[in-house]
Amino acid sequence: MRKAVAVPLSLLGLGVAGLGYATVVERNWFRLRRFDVPVLPAGVRPIRILQISDLHLTPGRTRLINWVRSLASLDPDLIVNTGDTLAHPDAIPAYMHAVEPFLDRPGLFVYGSNDMYSPRFKNPVRYLWRTSKADSRRALPDLPWQELGTAMTSAGWLDMNNSTARLKVAHLDIHVGGINDSHIDLDRYDQIAAPA
Structure with a gap:
């Protein structure tokens, strides 16, 4: 009898631990990765x-907002969203x-699907048998993606959604x-x- 109760309780505990990790730890574990990509000519x-x-982003994510702001100390020449x-x-004012x-x-910026469609709960195990491409979407976007784009272009950033452009970055003219x-x-x- 104890074994019959212990297994479901163990599974429940594992599920609660996984949910706790996803909502508390992973949600606030921001990452900065650095890569050197040697594509420019020597010198x-x-x-x-x-x-x-x-x-x-949601409006109340103060820790995330402050972390993004702190990345200015990296002194980047170009920002790509x-x-x-x-x-x-x-969330647009919080993002700006x-x-x-x-x-x-x-x-520069491009949109992701989550700029147009709000998040929905998905069973993470489903990724074992299908891709996210199979997800059904609502007919019309329910997030203000056009306003997001307007905010970024008003700040001088280029909308690169299915587009090309030339711009000056530091000492380089890039396409x-x-x-x-x-x-x-x-x-x-x-x-x-x-x-190219």
């Missing part, structure tokens, strides 16, 4: 690019406050291209295809 001073991705910025309809220290620098989110079939590589 050319390197540039520093800060990529911001997957913030899934690769999407999934929002997780709440009222987070990136405020970078708004005097060149910036860039970006695509919209491929998880929801908004990527249009044919619109940015060109020789």
Whole structure:
């Protein structure tokens, strides 16, 4: 009888521990990864690019907002936001406050699916048998992605969703291209295809 009760209780305890880890530890474990990508000719001073991705921001995420602001100490030459910025309809002011220290620098952005569609609970085990591409989406976006784009372009950042552009970054004139989110079939590589 004890064994019959111990197994379900152990599984319940494991589930609670996993949920606790995901909602307390993982949610507040922000990461900065550094990579050197040697693509410039020898003797050319390197540039520093800060990529911001997957913030899934809500208005009350003060710790995350302050962490993003602290990245200004890295003194990046270019900021690239690769999407999934929002997780709440009222998060745009919080995001703009987070990136405020970078708004005097060149910036680029593309949308992620979570800039258009609010988060929904998903069983994480499902990733073992299917990809996120199979997820069904609501017919219309329910997050203010257009307002997010307007806020960033008003700050001087370039909207790179299925687009190309040239810009000055530090001492370099660079040509860039970006695509919209491929998880929801908004990527249009044919619109940015060109020789490097």
